[in-house]
Amino acid sequence: MGLRLLIIVALFLVVEIYAYQAVRTLFKPKWLLISYALISLFLLVYIVYSFMQFDRAVGQTQHTMFVMGLMLLVYLPKIVITVILLGEDVFRLGASLVNYLMYNLPKNELMPERRKFVSQLALGLAAVPFLSLLYGIFEGKYNFKVIKQTVFFPDLPDAFDGFKITQISDVHSGSFDNHEKINYAIDLINDQETDMILFTGDIVNTHATEMHPWLNTFNRIKKYKYGKFAVLGNHDYGEYVTWPSQKAKDDNFKGIKNLYGQIGFDLLLNEHRFIEKDGQKLALVGVENWGKNFKQAGDLNKAALGVNQNDFKILMSHDPSHWEYEIKEHPKNFHLTFSGHTHGMQFGIEIPGVFKWSVAEYIYKQWAGLYENKGRYVYVNRGFGYHAYPGRVGIMPEITVIELKKGSNVG
Known part of the structure; x- marks a missing residue:
């Protein structure tokens, strides 16, 4: 040292x-x-x-x-x-x-x-x-952007043609210092006319208590007809501090898991839910964190147990390296994966539809936006909050809106 x-x-x-x-x-x-x-x-x-x-x-x-x-x-x-x-x-x-x-x-x-x-x-x-x-x-750390993306699938059930999903990720509530700006972001979330919302992990930096001042704020997120669902991120496990005892760490982890329920989200811990609409269904699968270089608590096979090969599947997995190493070639064919984690490193250059660069691309193959492999997709959210560096340059905090469409091209 x-x-x-x-x-x-x-x-x-x-x-x-x-x-x-x-x-x-x-x-x-x-x-x-x-x-x-x-x-x-x-x-x-x-x-x-x-x-x-x-x-x-x-x-x-x-x-x-x-x-x-x-x-x-x-x-x-x-x-x-x-x-x-x-x-x-x-x-x-x-x-x-x-x-x-x-x-x-x-x-x-x-x-x-x-x-x-x-x-x-x-x-x-x-x-x-x-x-x-x-x-x-x-300014940049609270310069929230709503990014909309349409994704086409030939095997999408007809009932879900036009189904819209809001995604947030990487809240890192312990970093916040401005209630007015966060309330504005919640208003942006609520302004989106979507059917369901997904939260892909990292509700805190480390401690469950970090979220306590923000519970009322995040409880303002409206109810969605087809639900509010969440998975854990790597920071939700309390791995990055030294705890006085294992019990203290376990209690904190329990407290963090409870936070998601306290703001109205159904936390999926290596499990799935079937979403039904007009007599048809899709499978929403949620795994615990699995990262190439981070905690690997996610169990994809366990989470998808009981999901059939021909079911249309949406997966929530915090770290996009999971998609690269396990998901994109998985025999069950997960149609669309929602991830976050990278934050786009909170620093880069992005001209929508023209140019995108960040140091993150040297670490993650999928680091911001939509990626495809053999007709299967992952969307990497740039993150709602911030961590370590208290700001964002070029890569702005994101609220994602994904529309599912029946077809064969990305629009």
């Missing part, structure tokens, strides 16, 4: 040195440079100290999210500066070598001076992530 901390601090110092060089190239007053250096030192010490004080018995708090946001605000722009100035240093070293070999210049003239233009460019580009992260913290 000591060596790791030393390496991290060393990397921070390298970034600080390059950022200071950019500032020094553009600004000459000593008082300004000294002030910049002292503020940077204070922020570095505060961030490192705060992370060293992280209490695994408590887990994420508003303070730890503040520190994470502060670290990104301070150091992501400085990393941009470092990359640009490091590139300039490679050029300067090459130039000094040429000067030495070809022109036999004095040692004090071998290395070209750092160019003002490059420092200006570095600071200008660094402003982009800084302003984006700032926007994400104060």
Whole structure:
């Protein structure tokens, strides 16, 4: 742990040195440079100290999210500066070598001076992530978007042609700090004219008590003719803190499961329900969390026991890696899977229908939106809440509306 901390601090110092060089190239007053250096030192010490004080018995708090946001605000722009100035240093070293070999210049003239233009460019580009992260913290995290998608199935029962489903996921209620914004989001959910709502897990960050201030708010979600259903997410198991006893962990888990019922959702724990409409039915299957790199409590076969091969099947599974590794080739042919979990990393670039990018795509094959394999689909919700970084940039909080249609093309 000591060596790791030393390496991290060393990397921070390298970034600080390059950022200071950019500032020094553009600004000459000593008082300004000294002030910049002292503020940077204070922020570095505060961030490192705060992370060293992280209490695994408590887990994420508003303070730890503040520190994470502060670290990104301070150091992501400085990393941009470092990359640009490091590139300039490679050029300067090459130039000094040429000067030495070809022109036999004095040692004090071998290395070209750092160019003002490059420092200006570095600071200008660094402003982009800084302003984006700032926007994400104060506006983006509550910039809720309703995303509508139509999915076609040739074997959809006729009675369910036009059946609409609302999905929310990854509420992370322990992160919220604005009742007005969350009430607005609940209004958006209620404004959608759909037949059923699905909640695909992560109602809290860790502790059941995180949801208690928000129970009345989420109880405002209207009743749906064909029901309100939920499954657990990886954060609902309390795996990311140190508990004083197994009993305390078990009690918390029981409390979290009860939360879903307290806001009117039927929690499916490796089980299924048949949804009937006009004499026809579809199977709604819900599994506990199953992730390639996270808790694997989901039992797909148990959940689908009693569901026939020819039944139309909708599956709820929190982590989309489950679809990739178990669901998409499953012999029972699950028609449509609803997932969440990735949050789209809460940071990326998205132009609907044109371009979509996030670091999440290097971790998950399915990370936001609709994906298909041999006529079977998974929809990955971008998440309702936020976690760790207290904001969203480019990848906005989502309320999904899926319409099922009988046919063979995606519209």
